[in-house]
Amino acid sequence: MTAFYGWIGGLAQRGVLPSDFQYPFLVRGFLCVLVLAPILGGVSHLVVTRRMAFFSAALGQAAITGVALGLLLGEPLNAPYGGMFGFCLLSTLGMVYVKRHATLPPDTLIGVFHALTLGLGLCLLVALTRQFNVHQVESVLFGSLLTVTDGDLALLLAVGILVAVLLIREYNHLLLDSLSPPLASVAGAEPAYLEYFFALLLTLSIVVSLKIIGALLVEALVVVPAAAARNVARGTRSYLIGSVVVAFLAGAGGLGVSTRFLVPTGGAVVLAVSAIFFLTLAVRSLTRRNAV
Amino acid sequence: MTEPAEAPALLEIDRLTVRRHREALLDEVSLRVRRGTVHVLMGPNGAGKSTLIAAILAQLAFDGRIAMNWAETGAIGYVPQSFAVDPTLPVTVADFLALTRQRRPVCLGITRGAKAAIARLLARVGLSGLERRPLAVLSGGELRRVLLAHALDPEPELLILDEPTAGLDDAAVAILDEILLASKRSGKTTVLMVSHDLEQVRRVADWVTVLDRRVAVEGPVDILATAHVRELLPAARERRVARA
Numbered sequence: 078m079t080a081f082y083g084w085i086g087g088l089a090q091r092g093v094l095p096s097d098f099q100y101p102f103l104v105r106g107f108l109c110v111l112v113l114a115p116i117l118g119g120v121s122h123l124v125v126t127r128r129m130a131f132f133s134a135a136l137g138q139a140a141i142t143g144v145a146l147g148l149l150l151g152e153p154l155n156a157p158y159g160g161m162f163g164f165c166l167l168s169t170l171g172m173v174y175v176k177r178h179a180t181l182p183p184d185t186l187i188g189v190f191h192a193l194t195l196g197l198g199l200c201l202l203v204a205l206t207r208q209f210n211v212h213q214v215e216s217v218l219f220g221s222l223l224t225v226t227d228g229d230l231a232l233l234l235a236v237g238i239l240v241a242v243l244l245i246r247e248y249n250h251l252l253l254d255s256l257s258p259p260l261a262s263v264a265g266a267e268p269a270y271l272e273y274f275f276a277l278l279l280t281l282s283i284v285v286s287l288k289i290i291g292a293l294l295v296e297a298l299v300v301v302p303a304a305a306a307r308n309v310a311r312g313t314r315s316y317l318i319g320s321v322v323v324a325f326l327a328g329a330g331g332l333g334v335s336t337r338f339l340v341p342t343g344g345a346v347v348l349a350v351s352a353i354f355f356l357t358l359a360v361r362s363l364t365r366r367n368a369v
Numbered sequence: 370m371t372e373p374a375e376a377p378a379l380l381e382i383d384r385l386t387v388r389r390h391r392e393a394l395l396d397e398v399s400l401r402v403r404r405g406t407v408h409v410l411m412g413p414n415g416a417g418k419s420t421l422i423a424a425i426l427a428q429l430a431f432d433g434r435i436a437m438n439w440a441e442t443g444a445i446g447y448v449p450q451s452f453a454v455d456p457t458l459p460v461t462v463a464d465f466l467a468l469t470r471q472r473r474p475v476c477l478g479i480t481r482g483a484k485a486a487i488a489r490l491l492a493r494v495g496l497s498g499l500e501r502r503p504l505a506v507l508s509g510g511e512l513r514r515v516l517l518a519h520a521l522d523p524e525p526e527l528l529i530l531d532e533p534t535a536g537l538d539d540a541a542v543a544i545l546d547e548i549l550l551a552s553k554r555s556g557k558t559t560v561l562m563v564s565h566d567l568e569q570v571r572r573v574a575d576w577v578t579v580l581d582r583r584v585a586v587e588g589p590v591d592i593l594a595t596a597h598v599r600e601l602l603p604a605a606r607e608r609r610v611a612r613a
Contacts, residue, residue, distance in 0.1 A: 122476075126458065248474035249467075256452075256460070256504075259428055260519070263447045264469045310459035311503065317476035 110328035116237045117298045118321030120282045125303035127255045135191040137296040139168035142198035144217045162284045169280045220291030220343030236285045291343030301350040308357035376403035379559045385433035394420045405556040409570050410563045412580035418563040446520030450531040456505045463500035490518040495544045509536035530562040549573045
């Protein structure tokens with residue numbers, strides 16, 4: 078990868094690319110955005126259609142607890158994937174199982190899990206600050222490009238390909254199940270399988286995005302791109318393309334803001350995506366007014 | 370031609386019981402749906418008609434036995450009683466119909482073959498040209514016809530319709546009648562339909578089962594004329610009074 082970064086840096090020095098690309102960590106960050114946009118854009122338009130925004134928020138919360146747990150169990154600070162994925166997986170399976178078997182409304186049950194993981198996470202974080210400087214943990218909470226490695230990029234790419242292949246395989250059933258579980262069932266889908274399947278894909282996508290976006294903010298990128306695209310989309314195709322484009326623009330824009338103004342990447346990305354959401358909302362209002 | 374009561378059964382239901390909170394929503398229901406017929410389930414609200422459909426579609430737990438004797442594809446078409454569409458959902462009629470028509474994810478585009486099949490399906494239900502219309506802006510009657518088009522693809526061996534005429538105007542009901550009668554003529558599709566529409570039932574049904582959590586009465590469509598059945602169908606009676 079060093080040769081690649083050198084080549085890109087050369088192009089930046091000659092003015093072919095923006096000068097920021099002289100720095101390998103920024104090139105790596107941009108590549109991360111390129112990979113993240115289709116993953117999160119693709120996943121997010123199904124998250125919104127399947128009404129799993131609150132579920133995603135609870136998963137982001139579980140990721141913080143998972144990071145703390147992993148670090149306390151001795152995982153390296155720059156790659157706490159084991160604890161994060163393990164705890165998120167456990168939370169996902171728990172939430173889906175309880176949701177399917179309890180009679181209470183799903184948002185109530187997810188709220189219970191949200192509170193539980195938050196309480197546990199806070200206790201573990203306090204314990205964690207006795208071993209680590211809180212600023213070392215900050216990058217996990219808010220995302221930081223400085224800590225992203227080539228290994229993280231490779232993992233992101235591998236998971237991205239896996240998520241894309243699996244989503245393509247089950248997309249039609251997932252969408253039909255979101256519209257009407259009985260119709261999906263008649264069409265040969267298994268609603269319980271689809272619910273666990275999609276929740277696992279969402280968990281994978283969230284876990285690999287955390288180092289860039291941060292645990293506290295990742296939920297925004299699995300909800301807002303689709304919410305923004307939905308304001309202007311006319312069909313599923315434009316909905317998907319819109320979600321990916323919004324995720325990319327927010328990622329690239331956030332990256333630029335984060336390096337220029339020295340603010341956390343996650344925060345800058347979320348501000349960018351929120352700005353795009355309100356822009357599309359305004360476009361929707363204007364189009365409707367003109368149509369009347 | 371084989372009489373409905375003599376045709377082999379596609380669907381056999383024996384002693385079906387469904388309980389919720391210890392209350393029996395269906396109690397020891399047994400019936401046969403004969404192949405190639407239009408079999409109508411009638412009964413007052415709360416009689417268990419939709420519960421029976423849900424049990425047939427394996428969407429709830431039950432005691433008893435439900436057996437399907439498939440002879441061909443084993444495909445089921447289903448038009449649910451309710452279908453709520455999120456008003457901001459960007460799913461078009463063509464997207465929706467393509468979901469079960471092609472393997473390629475509809476968000477990556479609709480195949481040429483699927484487009485042609487969707488155009489034919491929409492023509493069949495009298496909605497030609499509505500491919501690009503979002504589901505969310507359809508009227509109730511249009512949405513039910515789109516659901517009917519969805520249920521007809523692929524050609525089902527068993528077509529289950531839960532109050533399909535709700536929200537339909539006379540022209541749309543005539544289209545539905547034609548589809549049901551064509552199914553009967555082809556003999557390939559068996560129809561099980563929940564309905565409160567007595568006039569339509571008289572036009573298309575071969576066999577009627579009146580439910581009131583149990584099988585209250587069943588027989589050929591002539592049983593609708595009996596005083597006992599009319600007494601069991603208060604909704605139909607109220608509609609007659611209202612029209613008068």
